Structures are given as structure tokens and as C-alpha cells.
Ligand SMILES: Cc1ncc(C[n+]2csc(CCOP(=O)(O)OP(=O)(O)O)c2C)c(N)n1
């Protein structure tokens with residue numbers, strides 16, 4: 001599969017939106033080259049605000065801009081946008097339910113060499129727990145473009161998690177449709193459901209192929225929208241397969257795995273396994289090296305599938 | 315290679331001249347470039363602007379013990395601008411905290427030298443940093459704790475000028491003077507560059523001296539590449555009785571390699587092999 005840059009897709013889409021709509025404004029905190037908002041800054045310097053290395057104030061400023069009818073997109077690295085600035089996001093953006101679009105790059109372990117301090121493994125959890133906030137973790141460039149276009153014109157706050165690394169392209173530009181709160185069944189199966197997002201969706205597809213050769217039929221669901229989550233699809237699939245595995249480039253606490261577990265436990269409990277980082281900090285290394293180091297790959301998914309099938313049989 | 319017995323570092327204000335400090339700093343700059351180039355990742359620019367100050371702290375000023383990094387009587391150094399840790403790792407290795415060979419593990423998956431300082435993986439690191447604006451607050455806590463224990467150890471902390479845009483830096487600044495932390499010395503690495511460009515263009519922090527003075531600090535302004543001025547400023551800070559001290563050090567990002575000096579692009583980019591050779595030659599290495 002061809003590897004594509006989600007953050008470049010973001011930067012390019014911002015420029016396109018900016019061309020059509022003067023209300024689009026962009027804020028960054030000294031990382032515009034990395035988040036790719038520099039593309040917008042170059043094209044529309046008067047609508048780009050570099051707020052310096054001051055993420056908390058950037059969020060409050062974006063909220064203020066939203067009250068004047070602007071559509072602010074706010075970018076920095078995921079850990080600073082969802083961690084450092086968390087309370088500003090809660091108090092000044094989510095509590096008043098303002099239309100601020102927080103799009104962070106450098107989510108997950110694939111941040112790579114910068115190491116633990118910069119690897120956001122808690123960002124989805126950080127944002128998911130705030131009322132009014134919606135959380136999206138796209139898998140590729142096609143989906144990123146669709147998501148950015150969609151949230152620009154949907155009221156209220158959003159968090160979109162992008163990455164430094166390029167990821168395999170999964171979707172087709174012509175046919176892909178993004179709907180808030182809807183999962184995508186990428187492959188139908190009978191024995192087990194794998195629900196993934198971000199880079200883990202491509203690994204889920206690889207794992208499903210491998211498992212098919214062993215006679216195990218896997219249903220693969222891409223769940224970019226962690227909140228609101230597609231409960232209906234999760235329950236329907238669990239009813240069919242009777243076993244669920246989640247896979248995310250995030251801590252197993254508070255992210256996709258937790259969100260799916262919450263749905264299942266209240267509606268249709270089945271054996272379930274969560275793949276993610278196990279409540280630990282990351283470390284330095286190359287992005288793809290680290291995915292394998294933490295077992296966030298097709299092999300890791302296959303292990304979890306076998307474990308959950310073992311429990312299903314009991 | 316210039317080496318000293320570990321005992322050399324146990325007392326402050328050591329007898330070491332500027333020629334020797336400059337020679338050590340040259341070796342440290344070469345280490346920075348080799349480490350980042352070897353990893354093809356990391357932050358050489360700000361490490362090179364910080365080098366002369368960190369070298370002076372560890373070779374001239376601070377009381378520390380490379381053989382016993384947790385020695386109770388040690389002075390502390392907090393690298394709040396954690397991304398320039400190659401400079402600190404090099405100085406820690408060269409003063410004897412760990413073998414020089416370890417430097418090539420920088421940013422590698424099987425190494426201990428993390429991309430940003432990790433106090434549990436690297437001896438001599440006082441606190442883990444990397445996210446800007448936090449280290450200075452931890453330094454305030456250390457100074458407060460040492461004072462409370464009646465210790466005469468001092469706390470040195472280096473911050474970046476881009477870093478000074480964080481609100482938390484000013485919260486720490488306020489707390490330090492409120493608690494009369496004369497045992498705290500902050501050095502501002504004033505290279506006037508951050509990632510997106512010059513500090514005064516991205517988000518100005520100026521006039522910096524006036525701001526810290528208004529917050530109740532003892533303020534000095536020096537050339538951060540003049541060893542005599544660095545030594546004198548650190549000595550003068552000892553004489554502050556009630557106020558914390560900030561040394562605003564004018565520096566040059568990428569200092570020491572002509573094509574890297576004052577260029578924002580070398581903030582977070584490693585030299586490719588061809589340029590590394592050229593840079594090392596400028597620093598006097600026979601290649
Ligand atoms: C809270 C936070 N926001 C953003 C970053 C990303 N970042 C790393 S270094 C840097 C620029 C730092 O500039 P400065 O403090 O002037 O450092 P120097 O010039 O000394 O390298 C930024 C924005 C970070 N490490 N922490």
C-alpha cells in the first residue's frame with residue numbers, strides 16, 4: 001500500500017477551505033512547518049496567527065475568535081494541544097460549545113525519536129472525556145481531507161488526531177464518504193470483529209488476510225470517530241461474531257478500546273481484548289520501529305484475536 | 315582529550331582558564347553534531363548556542379560528583395529547554411558520568427539517551443524535561459526544597475527564549491521572587507530564534523530584562539559565548555542575598571559552524587554526512 005502524509009493532506013485542505021471562505025482562520029504555536037499550517041500561513045498571512053510557544057493562550061484565543069464568527073483551526077503537537085492546554089479546551093471551548101477545530105499532528109508513538117515527552121498516547125482520552133467535544137482519528141490522507149472539510153462546517157468543537165509518520169492509503173478518493181459517528185466495515189467476517197483506527201486499521205486488514213489463511217474469518221471495522229461512537233454498528237457486529245478486538249496507537253486506557261468496551265458492557269457483553277500501549281510511556285526510536293517494539297502491528301492483532309477466540313470457546 | 319580527576323569537580327569556582335574551556339566547548343560541539351547526525355534526528359542549533367554556558371557550569375562553577383550523581387551536596391542543573399540535551403549528554407560523558415561511546419546511542423531504540431532528558435535513564439539528569447516551560451518550575455521547587463533543608467546547594471536552570479513565551483515560565487518567575495530564592499540562577503539562552511523564525515517576529519518576549527526586573531529578579535545581561543563574562547556573571551549571582559538571578563545570555567544559534575549560525579532551519583534538523591564532515595573540519599577536526 002502506498003504511504004501518504006496525513007498532515008500534508010490537512011495543510012492542503014486548509015488552503016482550499018481558505019480560498020473559498022474568509023472566515024477560516026488558523027492558529028499555531030511555533031510548529032507550523034511540522035503541522036503543515038505553514039501552507040495556509042504562506043497563502044493567507046493575514047488570517048494566520050502564530051501564537052508562539054503558548055498553547056493554553058492559543059486555545060483561549062481561538063475560542064474568542066469563534067465568538068466573532070470566524071472558523072478557527074488550531075494546530076500544534078497532540079500532546080501540547082490536548083495536554084498542556086487541556087483546561088482551556090474544557091473551559092473556554094467545550095463548555096461554551098464553540099466552533100473551534102483542534103487538529104493536532106504528532107499523535108501516538110510514531111512521533112519517533114523525540115521520545116516519551118512528545119508521544120501523545122493519552123490525547124484521545126484527554127479529549128473524549130470533555131462534554132461537547134467530538135474526537136476523530138483518521139487512517140489516511142483521503143479520510144483526513146474529508147474530515148477537515150466536514151468539521152469546518154459542523155457546529156461545535158472537534159479534535160482530529162493526525163500523525164508525523166506517513167501511513168498506508170486505505171480509502172478511495174472517489175467513493176469515500178465521511179459521516180460523523182459512523183464506522184466503516186472494511187471487511188465482513190464471522191468469527192471475530194477487529195475495530196481499529198489510525199494506522200492500526202491497515203494492520204487490521206493485514207491481520208485479517210493472514211488469519212483467513214488459517215481459517216479464521218475476521219470482520220474489520222474502521223472506527224475513526226471515537227466520539228460520538230457508532231454503537232449500533234459495534235453491537236450488530238458483536239452479535240454476529242461474539243468476540244471483539246480493538247487496536248489503536250494509543251494507551252489502552254481511555255481511547256478507542258475503552259469507548260468500545262463501554263458500548264459492549266452496557267448493550268451486548270462479549271469477550272473482548274484491547275491492543276494499545278499498556279499504561280506506559282513511550283521511548284525514542286524510529287516511528288515504525290516503535291510500532292513493532294510495542295506490538296502495535298498485524299502480529300499484535302493476530303495474538304489478540306487468538307486470545308479472544310480462546311475465551312469465546314470457553 | 316581534556317580530562318580531570320572526579321575530585322576536581324567537588325568544589326566550586328575551579329581554576330580553569332578560558333582557553334581550556336573553549337577547547338572543551340569545541341569538543342562538545344563536535345559531539346552534538348556527530349550525535350544528531352548519527353541519529354539523523356535531534357536539535358543541533360540550540361545545543362550549540364547553549365554549549366559555552368553548560369561547559370562553564372560543569373567545568374568551572376558547579377559543585378558536582380560524576381562518580382556519585384546523587385551526591386547530596388551537589389548543585390543542580392535543570393535543562394528546561396530539554397531538546398538541546400545533546401550538549402548536556404556530551405558534558406556529562408566528558409566529565410565522567412558515563413562512557414563517551416554511549417553518546418552514539420542518542421535517540422536509538424536500544425539506547426538510554428532519549429531524545430529529551432529522562433532522569434531515570436541517564437545519570438546526571440536532575441529532572442525529565444522536553445515539553446517547554448515546565449523545567450523552570452521544577453527548578454523553583456528544587457531551590458525551595460534545598461533552602462528548606464538548610465542546604466547551601468544552588469540550582470541552575472537554562473531556558474530558551476522561545477520557551478519564555480509559555481505562561482508557566484512566568485508563573486515560576488513570580489514564585490521564585492515571592493519565595494526569595496537567591497539560590498536559583500536561571501540562564502536565558504537568548505539566541506533570538508525559535509522554530510518558525512526570530513523570536514521577536516513570532517511572538518516577542520522583549521524587553522526581557524525589564525520584565526524579569528519587574529518580577530523582582532536580579533538581572534544580568536552578558537555575551538553567552540564569552541567565557542570570562544559567563545564566569546563573572548555566575549560568580550556575581552552568588553552575591554545575591556534575597557533575589558533569584560537571571561542571566562540573559564546573548565547567543566548565536568548554531569554557534570561554531572559558519573553555515574549553521576543564526577539559521578532557524580538547523581533548529582531541529584541533523585547534518586547530512588557531507589555537511590557533517592565540513593562542519594567538523596571548521597571545528598578543527600582532522601577528517
Ligand atoms: C510545550 C511545548 N510546545 C512546543 C514544543 C516544540 N518545540 C520544541 S523546541 C521549540 C522551539 C524552542 O525555541 P527556544 O526555546 O528558543 O529554543 P532554542 O532556540 O534554544 O533551541 C518548540 C516549539 C515543545 N517542546 N514544548
Ligand SMILES: [Mg+2]
Nearest residue numbers: 475476507508
Ligand atoms: Mg531560541
